[in-house]
Amino acid sequence: MAVDHAAAEVDHLAAERAAARFDVEAMKIAWAGSRHAVDVADRMARLVASDPVFRKDNRTMLSRKDLFKDTLRKAAHAWKRIVELRLTEEEASLLRQYVDQPGYVDLHWGMFVPAIKGQGTEEQQKKWLPLAYKFQIIGCYAQTELGHGSNVQGLETTATFDPMTDEFVIHSPTLTSSKWWPGGLGKASTHAVVYARLITEGKDYGIHGFIVQLRSLEDHSPLPGVTLGDIGGKFGSGAYNSMDNGVLRFDHVRIPRDQMLMRLSQVTREGKYVQSDVPKQLLYGTMVYVRQSIVADASKALSRAVCIAVRYSAIRKQFGSQDGGPETQVLNYRTQQSRLFPLLASAYAFRFVGDWLNWLYTDVTQKLEVKDYSTLQEAHACTAGLKAVTTSATADAIEECRKLCGGHGYLNSSGLPELFAVYVPACTYEGDNVVLLLQVARILMKTVSQLTSGKQPVGTMAYMGKVQHLMQSKCAVKTEAFEARALRMAVNCAQNIGQASNQEEGFYERSPDLLEAAVAHIQLIIVTKFIEKVHQDIPGHGVKEQLQNLCNVYALYTLHKHLGDFLATGSLTPKQGALANEQLGKLYAQVRPNAVALVDAFNYTDHYLGSVLGRYDGNVYPALYEEAWKDPLNETVVPEGYHEYLRPLLKQQLKLSRL
Numbered sequence: 282m283a284v285d286h287a288a289a290e291v292d293h294l295a296a297e298r299a300a301a302r303f304d305v306e307a308m309k310i311a312w313a314g315s316r317h318a319v320d321v322a323d324r325m326a327r328l329v330a331s332d333p334v335f336r337k338d339n340r341t342m343l344s345r346k347d348l349f350k351d352t353l354r355k356a357a358h359a360w361k362r363i364v365e366l367r368l369t370e371e372e373a374s375l376l377r378q379y380v381d382q383p384g385y386v387d388l389h390w391g392m393f394v395p396a397i398k399g400q401g402t403e404e405q406q407k408k409w410l411p412l413a414y415k416f417q418i419i420g421c422y423a424q425t426e427l428g429h430g431s432n433v434q435g436l437e438t439t440a441t442f443d444p445m446t447d448e449f450v451i452h453s454p455t456l457t458s459s460k461w462w463p464g465g466l467g468k469a470s471t472h473a474v475v476y477a478r479l480i481t482e483g484k485d486y487g488i489h490g491f492i493v494q495l496r497s498l499e500d501h502s503p504l505p506g507v508t509l510g511d512i513g514g515k516f517g518s519g520a521y522n523s524m525d526n527g528v529l530r531f532d533h534v535r536i537p538r539d540q541m542l543m544r545l546s547q548v549t550r551e552g553k554y555v556q557s558d559v560p561k562q563l564l565y566g567t568m569v570y571v572r573q574s575i576v577a578d579a580s581k582a583l584s585r586a587v588c589i590a591v592r593y594s595a596i597r598k599q600f601g602s603q604d605g606g607p608e609t610q611v612l613n614y615r616t617q618q619s620r621l622f623p624l625l626a627s628a629y630a631f632r633f634v635g636d637w638l639n640w641l642y643t644d645v646t647q648k649l650e651v652k653d654y655s656t657l658q659e660a661h662a663c664t665a666g667l668k669a670v671t672t673s674a675t676a677d678a679i680e681e682c683r684k685l686c687g688g689h690g691y692l693n694s695s696g697l698p699e700l701f702a703v704y705v706p707a708c709t710y711e712g713d714n715v716v717l718l719l720q721v722a723r724i725l726m727k728t729v730s731q732l733t734s735g736k737q738p739v740g741t742m743a744y745m746g747k748v749q750h751l752m753q754s755k756c757a758v759k760t761e762a763f764e765a766r767a768l769r770m771a772v773n774c775a776q777n778i779g780q781a782s783n784q785e786e787g788f789y790e791r792s793p794d795l796l797e798a799a800v801a802h803i804q805l806i807i808v809t810k811f812i813e814k815v816h817q818d819i820p821g822h823g824v825k826e827q828l829q830n831l832c833n834v835y836a837l838y839t840l841h842k843h844l845g846d847f848l849a850t851g852s853l854t855p856k857q858g859a860l861a862n863e864q865l866g867k868l869y870a871q872v873r874p875n876a877v878a879l880v881d882a883f884n885y886t887d888h889y890l891g892s893v894l895g896r897y898d899g900n901v902y903p904a905l906y907e908e909a910w911k912d913p914l915n916e917t918v919v920p921e922g923y924h925e926y927l928r929p930l931l932k933q934q935l936k937l938s939r940l
């Protein structure tokens with residue numbers, strides 16, 4: 282008798298859901314932050330999922346040109362819906378998230394508008410922001426050049442003030458000064474915030490931002506002196522190829538003086554350079570803003586991958602039980618759990634640290650408004666470090682989820698290859714992760730050097746003030762072990778650097794160790810913020826207990842993975858390390874019955890997940906089967922090329938065999 286495997290799989294997910302020991306609806310609130318956040322996200326996700334224009338299941342099969350046109354169409358349709366439905370800013374931004382196709386609008390709203398808000402004077406904001414808000418202009422963020430990305434001070438584009446005409450002359454003096462990478466620049470943007478070296482009265486004042494019009498508002502053709510285009514195809518099918526990352530060169534393009542972003546410094550009518558009394562690092566403010574939002578994005582991308590892998594692992598069965606009973610769900614294998622559950626825990630950890638980082642960013646912004654710059658360094662260290670650690674972990678985790686789904690994970694229809702391809706550049710954009718971690722390391726070294734002078738570290742570095750205690754004590758397996766490890770690694774680096782002939786040379790020599798010290802410090806922040814979260818009042822049956830479990834999984838897994846650090850610094854004994862590992866196994870057993878419900882709490886629609894393996898109903902096999910037939914290769918039974926290349930070959934073999 283034929284067994285309906287598909288129906289059995291569907292029942293499987295229902296059984297998983299019934300076995301969960303907590304209130305999923307309450308967990309949705311804990312994940313999203315509030316009932317309101319759940320409701321508005323739900324509404325926007327469904328709005329997108331039910332609109333045929335936002336279909337995306339065919340995306341990996343489109344040519345680059347068709348994919349780009351599809352992106353323009355989706356962006357225009359999204360804007361139409363936003364206007365028609367009078368969506369709020371919160372709703373509009375969620376709608377764009379669920380459309381889930383990188384495009385020029387991301388840079389317009391994500392960098393162009395924030396750059397003007399952060400670096401423009403009130404007058405400049407009044408002039409430019411209304412145009413941007415109504416899409417009467419489209420903007421991008423043109424900082425990186427062919428020759429320099431990480432080293433912002435090394436950019437070569439020049440903006441030379443001409444007092445005769447009261448204009449800046451924007452110029453690309455070398456090939457390597459060509460702007461290279463800005464998203465939305467290649468084909469869509471009409472304007473850009475361009476970062477260039479400001480030269481006035483014969484002196485180079487370094488990098489500043491300028492608003493430059495690139496294309497005609499009449500027919501979209503490049504303005505005189507502007508050469509621009511797309512930089513070419515990128516990693517993976519579909520994925521980030523929907524974005525028109527661009528190249529841009531200027532040949533003595535003139536802009537009015539008032540298009541220099543003048544909040545941080547000004548050039549007068551006479552050409553005098555005037556520096557405001559604000560720190561010059563505020564020039565990097567847009568990057569700080571985007572880095573904090575990238576941490577929130579990490580938890581989104583990771584939770585999507587984990588949702589797919591957990592649901593599919595509950596459906597997928599391999600090998601029988603020892604007594605010849607039904608086959609085993611792969612989710613029941615201890616190895617599957619030990620690879621997957623730490624990623625599930627990381628998704629929650631990144632979500633909560635992302636919320637905290639957003640709070641920190643808002644707090645710093647408010648302080649800056651009243652000229653309090655005391656937390657600027659903390660904001661830089663936390664955004665840079667958390668961006669680096671969460672994006673690297675997420676990129677690795679998406680690939681691990683692909684492997685956790687076996688062969689089917691490699692199919693585009695699993696959603697994982699595209700998610701990976703679109704996500705990996707997060708390790709590079711908004712600051713290469715190594716470069717950012719070295720920034721954190723510099724701040725750690727500065728903090729260690731100030732300890733002897735009695736200056737008490739604050740914020741996330743405050744634990745370093747407990748130096749006497751943390752350098753000596755043996756620690757119980759909890760936050761203190763993370764503090765001791767981070768501090769001792771930083772102090773070791775500082776001591777080694779101190780022995781070098783000069784500080785810069787020492788820093789350079791010790792940079793691999795410094796990276797690890799920075800990672801240890803950032804992991805401490807993530808663990809601490811997760812612990813603080815679970816100490817809060819969290820309503821809903823069993824929700825707090827589940828989060829407590831996941832927090833322990835995250836902490837103990839991190840400890841297990843970096844046990845070498847903990848042992849080498851004497852922050853833990855080998856026995857404690859072994860006990861932690863024992864405990865981890867027990868925690869996985871507690872996560873197991875709740876795993877499917879824990880990913881349901883992300884509340885993702887099938888449209889947003891974009892995965893036949895991660896379907897909510899678990900109906901994986903019929904969906905995989907159906908999806909295969911949609912491939913353009915299956916449009917004809919006999920493939921194109923048969924008559925040219927297969928038939929002659931086969932005929933020739935036939936003739937040869939008859940000889």
Ligand SMILES: CC/C=C\C/C=C\C/C=C\C/C=C\C/C=C\C/C=C\C=C\C(=O)SCCNC(=O)CCNC(=O)[C@H](O)C(C)(C)COP(=O)(O)OP(=O)(O)OC[C@H]1O[C@@H](n2cnc3c(N)ncnc32)[C@H](O)[C@@H]1OP(=O)(O)O
Pocket residue numbers: 381382383387388422424425430431432433434464519520521562563565566568569571578582657658661699700703704707709710711712713716720724
């Ligand atoms: C198909 C779809 C399917 C699925 C989708 C799924 C998921 C999608 C998920 C995500 C996608 C979503 C969004 C995409 C988002 C973004 C991508 C798009 C755009 C990307 C844009 C960019 O990349 S823009 C360019 C970014 N560039 C960089 O980041 C450059 C990095 N370099 C620097 O920042 C600086 O050069 C440097 C900090 C490394 C060094 O600067 P320098 O001036 O040389 O300074 P130092 O001498 O080192 O330091 C001097 C002091 O200044 C302090 N400092 C440095 N930076 C800052 C700062 N930002 N804030 C405050 N202070 C700072 C530093 O600490 C020193 O302080 P001292 O006290 O020691 O003097």
Ligand SMILES: Cc1cc2nc3c(=O)[nH]c(=O)nc-3n(C[C@H](O)[C@H](O)[C@H](O)COP(=O)(O)OP(=O)(O)OC[C@H]3O[C@@H](n4cnc5c(N)ncnc54)[C@H](O)[C@@H]3O)c2cc1C
Pocket residue numbers: 388422423424425428429430431432461462463464521526706709710711712713714715716719
């Ligand atoms: C998809 C994507 C979108 C982007 N969008 C934009 C955009 O909209 N606007 C924009 O302006 N830019 C954009 N960028 C550019 C991006 O910001 C840069 O690529 C990024 O900052 C890295 O700089 P780089 O390419 O110069 O790398 P490099 O600095 O050349 O890195 C190469 C290698 O050198 C190492 N390295 C560099 N410096 C050091 C150091 N001091 N110590 C140790 N190792 C070091 C790095 O770790 C890396 O391994 C985008 C990039 C990508 C991939």
